[in-house]
Amino acid sequence: MRAQFVASEVGNGLRRNLTMTLAVIITVAVSLGLFGASMLVRAQVTTMKDFWYDKVEVSIFLCSKGSDTPSCGSQAVTKAQRDQIEADLESLRPLVQEVFYESKADAYARFQEQFKGSPIADNVTEGALPESFRVKLADPTSYEVVASAFAGRPGIEQVNDQRQILDKFFRLLGGLQLVALLIALSMLVVTVLLIVNTMRVAAFSRRRETGIMRLVGASNFYIQLPFLLEAAFSAAVGAVLAIGGLVLTKAIVIDNILAPSFQFTSFVGWDAVLAIAPLMFVTGIALAGLAAFFTLRKYLRV
């Protein structure tokens, strides 16, 4: 009678433990997946910065006929003004790495190329786009030097820094990444708490075994090892699932959906995935270790 009762109690404990194990695996997978995703976004921002900062230019737009900026006075830029601007730019080397002149015809051709097939391309006539100097700086952050030297000079309508537009975009991405990371971190905390609770339930449902083990002189190692292995196993399975999710994200979402649609930018490569995956795995195991540290000392000591 008594043994039967105990047997059913142990059976219940094991069944309850199975659902808890599944809960741990799923929670680990979700929290690590989110963690991995935020790391991937971060790698993506870095990749895009490298890609774009290399290409960004400072554009010095010259006056066209009818420009109403004060420095233009409705007059198109003269040849003398244009030559002087170019000479001044050349004198700024080596800060200025490259200078090239884009005529109205060049600008029109480039615009047609960029917006090929879009209705905007048809609405723009050749004369509508200003001529400009495209300046590539050795150090893209020293934009101010160029801006202060040229803005407002006669013949110049506007000095434009593409980097500033990009930075807004990168700040947005960085903010998103931070939010994802914060959510991931709080999920990781939840995961640790769940593992702690699972181990506690497991320790309780097996208190008969562990009680006997203590009495016959089993070491802490022998008593705690099964619990540790269970937690590590759940965490490892969860981590593998999360890494699988990351690989699928890279292979399907990035390589097959995003990359073909956004060809003007580059995307993170497999090297980033290869760097993030071990980090996720180690974090997962560390979660289990942390939970074990909290639980085993308290509930399973000699």
Place this chain on the structure above:
Amino acid sequence: MILYDRVSKMYASQQRPALDDVSVEIEKGEFIFLVGPSGSGKSTFLRLILREERPTSGKVWVAGKELSHLSNWKIPALRRQIGTVFQDFRLLPNKTVAENVAFALEVIGKPKAHINRVVPEVLEVVGLEGKELRRPDELSGGEQQRVAIARAFVNRPMILIADEPTGNLDPGTSADIMKLLDRINQLGTTVVMSTHDSNIVDQMRRRVIELDGGHLVRDQSRGVYGYAQ
């Protein structure tokens, strides 16, 4: 073998000490009855030997070691020298008789070959040959207690502690268990047994230590149950 030197134990939640200034010495090879009414401190006395509890004051020595200064990682080694038996047997219901005994060896890392050799030996000592593959719920109370004794004795401990081992058994079965404990004592193991059963104490005529409200009120060789004058 076991020495209590002015030992007191006060549980945190309790008003009155469970053991109060107890001094006693138990020699190697002795058979001791620990008697006294319920709540007199018998189980506390036994738990101190296993270092499951620490004394509030005084010192407990077991096998030449003073236990309050024993570091935690040495406790398993102490407990491997002490076998323990309880009123409620504490067997694992989902394991067979042989597996229950083997469990005690597996969890202290004994090799498989050693286990396969000593488990049948000890089951023969306790008279359970032929019942190796039964589960605890297929055994009588007396047989279950024999399994527990086999598990406690399989490591040939220096000391066997039995906390009311016959408390759940009928008189006939209790007598059989007492014969078994006597046999184990004759094989050289010091036995310390707490009990309520006056018949057993009166029949065995061994040393009796009596506790009452945590006080040692009698220490009599070849004693009977009765009460201190």
